[in-house]
Amino acid sequence: MEALMLPTSSIDQEREVQNRLVTPQNTLAPSVRLQGPLEKAYVKPIVTLNEEDAVERANDRAYKISVLKLHGMAVAEGKIQLLKRYIVCVFQTQVLLMYRSREPKAWLASNQTAKTKTFKRLALSENTRETRRVKALAVRALYALGLDYGVVTIGIRPGIKAVVLDVNPGPLLNQEMIRQFSDAVCQYIRKLPQLLTDLDQVVLGADPEFIMRKTSDGKLVMASDYFPRFGRVGCDAIWHGQNRSAKPLVELRPKPTNDPRQLVLRMYQGMMQASRRIKDKKVQWLSGALPHPGFPLGGHIHFSGIPLNFKLLRALDHYLALPLVMVEDPKGIRRRPKYGFLGDYRVQFHGGFEYRTLPSWLVSPTLTKGILSAAKLVAAHYPVLKGRHLHRYTVQKAYYEGDKEGVRTIVRQLSEELQRLKSYPRYQRDLAPYFRMIGSEKTWNESRDIRSVWKLPPYRS
Known part of the structure; x- marks a missing residue:
């Protein structure tokens, strides 16, 4: 099938656009190629609608x-x-x-x-x-x-x-x-022309979740017993059992910033605030994808300062979601596809959006700093990124099944591509350890108390 060539010079001539977009049979042209100055500046998927x-x-x-x-x-x-x-x-x-x-x-x-x-x-x-x-x-x-x-x-x-x-x-x-x-x-x-943006224009926010459980009997500790519904540290809307006021998920809501490291610092401050309320060592803080049955956790990342489109979502799937398959606890695979499906997003009232596919990456400071820095790079540079492996059914299946072997080579290629970006040195301090972690073949442990790796009280030395 030959793609329709649509000159970008016709953007102010809607009649001409209609004539080119609609076939003689009065059907929608199934594939559109946008020809113009940006054709060489961007990768082919950006200037092609319906490949x-x-x-x-x-x-x-x-x-x-x-x-x-x-x-x-x-x-x-x-x-x-x-x-x-x-x-x-x-x-x-x-x-x-x-x-x-x-x-x-x-x-x-x-x-x-x-x-x-x-x-x-x-x-x-x-x-x-x-x-x-x-x-x-x-x-x-x-x-x-x-x-x-x-x-x-x-x-x-x-x-x-x-x-x-x-x-x-x-x-x-x-x-x-x-x-x-x-x-x-x-x-x-x-x-x-605005898709390729300056790094500082991209503003990030997040609302990663964790859950609390007693070490003695494995029962959940309700976040709503300690935290308000709203606030920088609050509880998610999901309830436990028949009691709608019993909410088990803790959610960190740091103030957005264009600096990924500053965002991590604000999350750490939120966790310190939470640790002052819950000092009991016999209460575990658990993160990841599904540390407790029936309560999948998310690591949603908020974006503003950039337009939302399918091209950006597909880049986030490639460069954020696929790499996490390499280090996720196999137990967390059951979170998908009801949660964590590819391209999951939600438009926000402030005009930005949140990317909702990822599990909670609070399992490790290295993972947290790396995933947010990678998110920044991808959001700013996705029009020049080449990853399109998820067009293949086999790669999608590998993602949903948590098949590490099925995505290992792809993830290595995607990581190397991000490292070749001119902006990479700006975030190398946090991305280099993250890429080593992704390539280490070690998985996170969703049964481990995250306070120990974040050095929070009562584990702080």
Whole structure:
């Protein structure tokens, strides 16, 4: 399939963009190549929307089903009952349009429907639990297949269970779709010059979690007994058992900064604050992915000062999530794919976003300093980074299964690439030990009290 050549000089001529984006058959061009001054400055995936190999794979239904299931999504197979269906137009992280079927019930059998369905356009401001799920699932399905845009069809089963019916990178279009997709492509083109940013422009925040457990009987200690719901050290919203006020997860919320080392210092100060409240040596502080059954932990990193798009998320998956496979405790693999799925993000009220794929990296100061420094480098330089291994099903599978052997060579290549960046020396002090740790083949121990490695009271010497 030949990619569509779209000159960047046409960004102010939307009619011309539409003419190039829409085929003579009135379908969306399945792949778009952006030709212009930045074509040589950036790697090919940045100036290509819907890479051709991703489109080819997405048109293979068997492959599509296997990938979506690997990422933890419900997919329609065979004959199932649907209460309704949604058609969702997606460009990267944006839902452009939504349509919902009018009929009360529909049936799907081998991707065919018993009769023609009619659809009503929905306001994107509709914010019911169902529409939120549909939007999130549509974006997630498109991302999992390595695409940048397309139309995703979602079905609703009894019990408000959303299921992916189809993902189409080259759908038939109506006039609304043509306008929305054209505008989205134009916006992406306009932002291209700003994708490669100055290091100091990238501001980082974080909210890593840990959990507390008694050494005597293994029972959880509730964070809500010691910390408020909000604050620099607080408890996460997840509750334990039937008591919604009993919240077991401790969350550090340091003030954002453009200096990764300063962010680590603020987290350490938060842990010192927590240690003054909990001095009992018989209470363990545990971190990682899943140190206690049923309570997966996250090491979410917040970004601001840079635009959010699929290209950045894929870089974070490659250069942050894949390397952690090499050092994670095998017990933590069970966190995925319900949590820790690739490309997991959440837009924040301040205009930035949080990357949510990673487990809690508080297991080690070396890991903490390294992962945040790497996050800074990736966010600033991702338009020139070449990693695209996660387009392959085998590499995705290795990630979800925690297959260290399956990603070892890839991780080494990715680490070496970051070390070749001109900005690397600025963070070498923290990244060099981190890369040695990643390459050491030693795994973290989620049963170890993190106060000992952070030298916090009562372990501080």
